[in-house]
Amino acid sequence: MLSVQTDTGISIFEGLQIEELWHASRIMGFPSALWRLPHTNEIKLLISIRDGIRKCLPELEKMTPGFVMSTFYWESDQEVLFLEGDIILTFSEENRITTVDNKLGEEHTEVKRLVKLAASASSEEPAGASPAGLLLPIDPHLDAKARFERTVEMAVAAIRQNQFKKVVLSRTKDLAYTEAFQPAQAFQRLVKAYPHAFISLVNLPEENEMWLGASPEGLVEQRSDGIFKTMSLAGTQGARDAAGTIIPKYDIRWGEKEIEEQALVSRYIIECFKKIRLREYLETGPRTVLAGNLYHLRTVFEVDTVDLNFPELASVMLKLLHPTSAICGVPKAPSLQFINDVEGYNRSFYSGFLGPAQVGGDTNIFVNLRTVRFKDGIATFFAGAGITEDSVPEQEWFETELKCDTLLKVIGSSF
Numbered sequence: 058m059l060s061v062q063t064d065t066g067i068s069i070f071e072g073l074q075i076e077e078l079w080h081a082s083r084i085m086g087f088p089s090a091l092w093r094l095p096h097t098n099e100i101k102l103l104i105s106i107r108d109g110i111r112k113c114l115p116e117l118e119k120m121t122p123g124f125v126m127s128t129f130y131w132e133s134d135q136e137v138l139f140l141e142g143d144i145i146l147t148f149s150e151e152n153r154i155t156t157v158d159n160k161l162g163e164e165h166t167e168v169k170r171l172v173k174l175a176a177s178a179s180s181e182e183p184a185g186a187s188p189a190g191l192l193l194p195i196d197p198h199l200d201a202k203a204r205f206e207r208t209v210e211m212a213v214a215a216i217r218q219n220q221f222k223k224v225v226l227s228r229t230k231d232l233a234y235t236e237a238f239q240p241a242q243a244f245q246r247l248v249k250a251y252p253h254a255f256i257s258l259v260n261l262p263e264e265n266e267m268w269l270g271a272s273p274e275g276l277v278e279q280r281s282d283g284i285f286k287t288m289s290l291a292g293t294q295g296a297r298d299a300a301g302t303i304i305p306k307y308d309i310r311w312g313e314k315e316i317e318e319q320a321l322v323s324r325y326i327i328e329c330f331k332k333i334r335l336r337e338y339l340e341t342g343p344r345t346v347l348a349g350n351l352y353h354l355r356t357v358f359e360v361d362t363v364d365l366n367f368p369e370l371a372s373v374m375l376k377l378l379h380p381t382s383a384i385c386g387v388p389k390a391p392s393l394q395f396i397n398d399v400e401g402y403n404r405s406f407y408s409g410f411l412g413p414a415q416v417g418g419d420t421n422i423f424v425n426l427r428t429v430r431f432k433d434g435i436a437t438f439f440a441g442a443g444i445t446e447d448s449v450p451e452q453e454w455f456e457t458e459l460k461c462d463t464l465l466k467v468i469g470s471s472f
């Protein structure tokens with residue numbers, strides 16, 4: 058068996074599993090984040106022991122290893138949440154610890170308590186034991202569909218009056234959950250179901266909430282070899298046929314509405330590059346990509362920041378890009394105002410951004426989409442849809458239902 062070595066021998070974390078450590082960290086009130094990057098088979102667990110949740114400016118290249126999280130409403134001079142990586146553990150797909158990065162040392166009292174608690178949980182309850190029916194329907198707001206469709210009609214009217222070209226309108230869907238609900242297990246299910254997505258679970262004890270997600274949309278990626286990436290992701294259609302089988306990618310055809318919707322996001326990104334006079338980018342796409350039960354159109358933009366001698370590009374682009382027109386609209390100011398006036402609820406961290414900064418030298422920040430918040434017994438799912446002149450209100454509603462299903466179909470059933 059693989060053993061995890063430290064300077065003083067085998068690590069005290071040896072043999073512990075994700076669910077046990079997650080649970081122990083939660084009980085001890087430590088902010089923590091669990092994630093799996095797209096197309097990788099490593100899971101990282103970060104636990105912030107010393108400082109609680111800090112706030113800082115997202116100057117990504119200057120940060121110590123940690124996890125960043127921001128609400129949708131964020132001005133570029135504002136601070137974001139920062140979970141310092143006091144402990145960062147790497148797990149294999151088989152749920153075995155492969156590396157331990159423990160800044161506090163194994164003799165630290167809180168670290169010892171954490172390990173002891175995790176170990177006692179492992180002897181009490183076999184991982185995987187969870188009672189049935191943890192996500193329970195609660196009376197939906199009967200008028201939720203009508204209300205959402207009305208906001209879409211208002212948006213289409215505003216677009217026809219030239220107030221803006223596109224706006225992304227969103228809504229929520231609530232289910233009840235019991236204490237028996239095991240978020241780390243739900244995370245593991247998403248990891249298995251969606252290899253292309255950024256799977257994350259964040260515990261914010263000060264807000265008394267947890268966020269679980271399977272995001273298909275990278276916002277800024279900065280690799281230690283100097284490669285920067287961002288993407289435009291928009292346009293949606295269901296990926297399954299009537300029999301429930303995935304339709305092959307090459308059979309997917311896009312309408313004018315989706316092509317325009319995604320092109321607006323690409324143009325927005327290019328405008329951001331123009332603002333900093335950056336012309337040396339590689340553009341690939343648009344291509345059809347699978348995101349869970351949906352297909353989207355995606356264009357990837359790549360820059361070699363070493364060649365350009367521009368190490369702070371990711372921080373500069375984060376400020377320029379957020380909120381992109383994949384979650385807000387075009388032009389930004391009037392569409393944002395419209396969302397504020399019409400949407401009728403607080404998006405909170407939905408369509409904000411989140412991800413690891415400077416972990417192993419890499420930064421991977423994603424848009425917080427296909428996400429659910431667990432708070433006070435209510436699981437709130439969030440989903441939005443890009444509205445253009447050609448939008449049909451009922452179709453946009455069904456699109457948000459499909460987006461909620463990305464998580465619900467995996468974590469809502471057969472517990």
Ligand SMILES: C=C(O[C@H]1C=CC=C(C(=O)O)[C@@H]1O)C(=O)O
Pocket residue numbers: 225227274290291292293353382383384426427439440441442443444460
């Ligand atoms: C706003 C969401 O998705 C965005 C990303 C991809 C496709 C989108 C669309 O087709 O509307 C949205 O712009 C969401 O998932 O809540």
